Amino acid sequence: MPSHYNLGLVVVSLIVATLASFTAIDLADRLSLLTYARARHIWLAAGALVMGIGIWSMHFIGMLSFSLSIPIGYDFAITCYSLVIAVLISGFALHVVTQERLKLSHLLVGGVLMGFGIAGMHYMGMAAMLMNPAISYEPGIFIASIVIAIAASTAALWVAHTLRHGDQHHVMRKRVAAACVMGAAIAGMHYTGMAAANFPVGSVCGAANGVKPEWLAVAVIPFTFAILLVTLLLSRLDARAEFLANSVARLNEQIDRLRGPIP
Template sequence: MQSNYNFWLVAVSLIVATLASFTAIDLADRLSILAYARARHLWLAAGALAMGVGIWSMHFIGMLSFSLSIPIGYDFALTCYSLVIAVLVSWFALHVVTRQRLKLVHVLAGGVLMGLGIASMHYMGMAAMLMNPAIRYEPSIFAASILIAIAASTAALWVANTLRGADQKHVMRKRIGAACVMGIAITGMHYTGMAAANFPVGSICGAANGIKPLWLAAAVIPFAFVILIVTLLLSRLDARAAFLANSVARLNDQIDRMRGPTL
């Protein structure tokens, strides 16, 4: 069956994947320095939601860039399940990468589980089209997409852990570069998975009356950018507030020492 891609939506999917990667790296650093368990849990949940929405949005923007010669739609329940998987995978990734001591075995095991989770999200999103007959996948390309997801996830965990700490030289530049590489890897996994899909001639989309692609695009694209940017801004403001509070506390300590003991 004939298909084609919208170049502009492909570009937007890459931008969203890169922004989601940068958000993950930034949040990993923020979570690693939080001392209070309650604040840590809140930021972990918020970060998982933002990162999960970012990865999921990238996936569906990539899906929307793909068009067939037949009407297409998406099953609401399966679409929601794929979002839940993305959020859970993101929570797991942030939880792993912010461990005080992250060993190689943790990176490898976490990369495998995270990669399988991202692949599951992707193929559940594909299944949401409810194609009849079902989509046929080229085994070699299908396997390659899963391997890419695992490799990209493993690299992401290692990079996010390595770039923790604001005392590094040119840390912001390194994070932006790492986010670009991770964004390309995540996007590459998605389009490799899309390349593995074969739609037999005469296929019918069983979800054509479900969520319309145009509606999904209008909702997903602005929502993805808003939640990722807002999360980054809140993280930065919270970090600045914590820095100022620590500075004031140190200044008060110095003043007390200068005064000496009181009678």
């Protein structure tokens, strides 16, 4: 069946993937500095939600860039399930990368699980179209998409763990470069998976009366950019506030030492 892509939305999906990757690296830094369990749990839950929304949004913006010669839509329930998967794997990823030590075995197992999670989210999103007859996939390209997802996830976990401390030399440049690579890898997995899909001539989208692509575009794109940017801002402000509080505490300690014991 004839299909085509909207180049503008493809570019937007790549930008979202890159921004989500940068947010993940920044949140890993924030979480690694937290010592209070309550604050850590709050930031971990918030980070999983935001990062999951970012990854899921990249996927669906990529889906929105794809058009067939027939009306298409998405089943609401299955679409929500794919978002839940994205949030869960994001929480798992943040938990892994914020550990003090990341063993090779943990990195590999985490990369495989996260890769399968991202691939599962993607193919569940494809299933939300409820195509009849069902979408078939080229086995070689299908396997390649999963391999890319696992490789990208493993690299992302290692990079996020390595760059989680902000006191490194040129750390911001490294984070931006890493986010660009990670974003390209995530997008690469998505479009490889799309390339594996075959839509037989005469196929009908069973979800054509469900969630419309136009509604998703209007709702998802601005919301995703807003929540990712707000999260980055709050993370920076919270880190700055904690830095100032620690500086004041250290200054008070020095003043107390200079004064000496009170007679």
